[in-house]
Amino acid sequence: MADVVEVFRSPHVLEYPYVRSTGPIVGGYLSGLRDGKILGATGAAGRVIVPPTEYDPDTAEELSELVEVGPGGVVTTWAWVSDPREDAPLSEPFAWALVQPDGADTGILTPVAASGPDAMASGMRVTASFLPSAERQGRVQDLRCFVPEEAS
Amino acid sequence: MSAPKPVVGNRPVAICSFAQSPSLRRVDQANEVEMLMPVIAEVFAKANMTKDDMGFICSGSTDYLIGGPFSFVMALDAVGVWPPKSESHVEMDAAWALYEAWVQLQEGVIDTALVYGFGKSSLGDLSRVLAMQLDPYTMGPLWPDQVSLAALQARALLDRGLSTEQEFAEIAARSRHDALKNPNAQVRNEIPVAELLEEAYAVSPLRRHTLPPLSDAAAAVILVAGDRAYDVVDRPAWITGIDHRVETHAFGARDLAVSTSTAMAAKIAGVGNGPVDIAELHGPFAPQEVIVRQAIGLDDSVTINPSGGPLAANPMMAAGLIRMGEAASRIWDGSATRAVAHATSGPLLQQNLVCVLEGES
Structure with missing residues (x-):
């Protein structure tokens, strides 16, 4: 008998095709993005958390008040993607970053569209770039990316 | 001989046996159960124990790697637990399964536990799999x-x-x-x-050598409480x-x-x-x-x-x-x-x- 082992390979897609309500806090954030606004939640000691969480990450206190932050902000850390994956939010080379919008105390995970790694730095100012209003659907992708402030 | 007094918990528990499969980029010709079986056999052989000596079994794995529900139940076939045993699972690294077993042993009802974990990163795109542990509304959709x-x-x-x-x-x-x-x-x-x-x-500032390899492997340990640990190993951990x-x-x-x-x-x-x-x-x-x-x-x-x-x-x-x-x-x-x-x-x-x-x- 030939010493050949044929390995069976087949695609397997696992899906959870359910929907759920996003509620007043997360839903409020996504509705805000649809309207071209970034909303954060006021947490313990006045700390503004964005994206808003339903509870304060430090004290577990339930949060309910949403406030508008941004659209400008500061890059707190970044990573340069020279070869974007097929599923990346931008098809050209870009930076993943945490951006702390003006008026907020935490960072949003977001792509930053910049010309290259030399155009990126922690502490640089950026501003939000939304999809055209007709294309927004109340989802996180409505906030397409941030761009360097001088380029906006 | 006596166990050092624990800082956490009251009952001394020791790691007394350990086995692992070689980590490979792709284990093609063995499924998760088959990958686990020699590891389970080895961890028992090293301890001179069998499944019948175990008071509790706890595993760590994730269905998201294998792409199917309740994969940990299938994995139990690697132990062959019949008649049924007290068993549990965490959808986490098996270090947390060890923690759960340690808590069980603190109760003082059982003296031994088998803990194992397994994962095959080769079955899919690990970055896609791990993106699913992120916030599903504000991070996950960005992949x-x-x-x-x-x-x-x-x-x-x-x-x-x-x-x-x-x-x-x-x-x-x-x-x-x-x-x-x-x-x-x-x-x-x-x-x-x-x-x-x-x-x-x-991805700047990470060069390739700063990244962990993609691995397929399994590992298992046996925990023993109290003086029974000395029956298994000369110098219990x-x-x-x-x-x-x-x-x-x-x-x-x-x-x-x-x-x-x-x-x-x-x-x-x-x-x-x-x-x-x-x-x-x-x-x-x-x-x-x-x-x-x-x-x-x-x-x-x-x-x-x-x-x-x-x-x-x-x-x-x-x-x-x-x-x-x-x-x-x-x-x-x-x-x-x-x-x-x-x-x-x-x-x-x-x-x-x-x-x-x-x-x-």
């Missing part, structure tokens, strides 16, 4: 890959002046060198740091402290350059109560080792990851348990008297477990 996220953490560390790219490369070179002595490791070679630093960035802590999944609200949860767990586990000979740390990306080491408070005298660590082999859901097994092995062979094992779970060191193991001197 950020795990390397880019680790690069954000690395930059935070560099910006703070807490490490350098040179140190990342030194950690990788040390890990690969030490792995030459570990037949189960996957990335084992001798490459000068200067050569590593010439590599292009995978006593768990004198163990604790785990979690931080918010909203990692934009965390200081990524430090690990508050690791520091808390290390304090409660009593790491600082005595000198540490070796530490097995589960910071899968090189910069994360720096963060974990600083959080635990290990100085330069401590030998880090003599097994080669996760930069040499990183099987999902087993790499944390392997840290505990490797640390215990250093107690058994007498090369360490007090060892620390660390495991992490979730994005960017979200959740951390710290365990102190001691042998009698």
Whole structure:
């Protein structure tokens, strides 16, 4: 008998095709993005958390008040993607970053569209770039990316 | 002979047997059960015990890797539990399964437990799989890959002046060198740091050598409580402290350059109560080792990851348990008297477990 082992390979897609309500806090954030606004939640000691969480990450206190932050902000850390994956939010080379919008105390995970790694730095100012209003659907992708402030 | 008094818990529990499969980029011709079977057989053989001697069985794995529900139930076939046994599972690294078993043993009803973990990263796109552990509304739909996220953490560390790219490369070179002595490791070679630093960035500021390998493997340990541990091994690796802590999944609200949860767990586990000979740390990306080491408070005298660590082999859901097994092995062979094992779970060191193991001197 030939010493050949044929390995069976087949695609397997696992899906959870359910929907759920996003509620007043997360839903409020996504509705805000649809309207071209970034909303954060006021947490313990006045700390503004964005994206808003339903509870304060430090004290577990339930949060309910949403406030508008941004659209400008500061890059707190970044990573340069020279070869974007097929599923990346931008098809050209870009930076993943945490951006702390003006008026907020935490960072949003977001792509930053910049010309290259030399155009990126922690502490640089950026501003939000939304999809055209007709294309927004109340989802996180409505906030397409941030761009360097001088380029906006 | 008597067990050292534990800092956490009342009942001394020891790691008494450990087995692992070699970490490979792709285990093609064995499914998860088949990958586990020789490991389970070996961990029992080393302890001269059988499944019938076990009071409890606990495993760590994730259905998201295999792409099917209740894969841990199938995995039980590797043990062949009939008649049925008390059994549990965590959708986490099996280091947390060990924690659950340790809690059970504290109750005093049972004296023994089998803990195992397994994962095959080769079955899919690991970055897609790991993106599904992120916030499903504000992060997941963007499909950020795990390397880019680790690069954000690395930059935070560099910006703070807490490490350098040179140190990342030194950690990788040390890990690969030490792995030459570990037949189960996957990335084992001798490459000068200067050569590593010439590599292009995978995602800046991370070069390829700072990334853990994609691994398929399984691991298992046996825990024994009280004096029965001496029936299994001459010098049991006593768990004198163990604790785990979690931080918010909203990692934009965390200081990524430090690990508050690791520091808390290390304090409660009593790491600082005595000198540490070796530490097995589960910071899968090189910069994360720096963060974990600083959080635990290990100085330069401590030998880090003599097994080669996760930069040499990183099987999902087993790499944390392997840290505990490797640390215990250093107690058994007498090369360490007090060892620390660390495991992490979730994005960017979200959740951390710290365990102190001691042998009698």
